[in-house]
Amino acid sequence: MEDKLFLNKLLKAMSLCLVAALILSLTQILFKKKQDRNQELEIKNTILKTAGFECKNSQEIEIKFKKYITYSIFNLKDFSKLKDTKNLPLFMQAQSYELKKAINSKHSFKDEVFYNNKVPLYIPVYEVKSNNTIIFPIYGQGLWSQIFAFISIDKKDNHIKSLIFYEQQETPGLGAQIADDKWQKKWQKKLIYDSNKNFNFRISKEKSDKKTAPFQVDAISGATITSNGVHNMIKYWFRKDSLYYKILQGELKLNE
Ligand SMILES: Cc1cc2nc3c(=O)[nH]c(=O)nc-3n(C[C@H](O)[C@H](O)[C@H](O)COP(=O)(O)O)c2cc1C
Helix, strand or coil, X not given: CHHHHHHHHHHHHHHHHHHHHHHHHHHXXXXXXXXXXXXXXXXXXXXXXXXXXXXXXXXXXXXXHHHHEEEEEEECCCCCECCCCCCCCCCCCCCCHHHHHHHHHHHCCHHHCEECCCEECEEEEEEEHHHCEEEEEEEEEXXXXXXXXXXXXXXXXXXXXXXXXXXXXXXXXXXXXXXXXXHHHCCCCCECEXXXXXXXXXXXXXXXXCCCHHHEEECCCCCHXXXXXXXXXXXXXXXXXXXXXXXXXXXXXXXX
16 A cells, blocks of 8 residues: 555656656747847847848848848858858858758758868858948957957948947956947948058057058057957958958859
């Protein structure tokens, strides 16, 4: 009799545990889905902002993104363009888990997602057809953290239209000033290349003169290391043999 009672109690306890575990994992799945969705919306909104569009709510983000933004995904090693990108998450940074996962499952590039260990093999490049703007994802190393941004550049004369740092963990009041509107606005109309198409942009503590001013953004005082990190990041992504250089010089076409 006692054995039966014990068995009953044990069975009850086990069922309770099972139900609790089920509820927990279900909540986790739902929560993760919501988190992914919010992240997607945030990135789309940042891309739209970089393109010069303001949105009031998530519905507007979706509508405007669909209407104005197109994209291509490039292989950073050989600069080839992925042909079948229909089911790829267009909003993601190429090093993100989502894009890696999608590329892996769809194209079975399993071991080819990164090259040089750190640099992703694929990167999305966005275009705003209505105003001749190309938006590039860029990232690099600050003093304490990895820094992520989108930069929009005019297709015709290659001047910078806008820049948004959307992820960084530099010190508030010091390095984190890179994400302040005040500093980001200083980038507007600056040029990356000179008339001979040489990389000429710099972030510098030195005072600019007539010759250097069109290519210079002043470094943040008290945050030279973060400023240098941003300088290096621009140099890396836009150097003369880079994918972005070739796109801006018209050697590689988007969305065809
Ligand atoms: C607590 C603390 C936080 C700091 N955070 C940053 C930072 O986010 N970015 C940065 O470039 N320098 C930061 N620094 C300052 C650097 O150590 C270094 O002094 C500075 O980059 C030099 O810039 P300056 O030549 O313009 O003074 C920090 C220093 C301290 C003590």
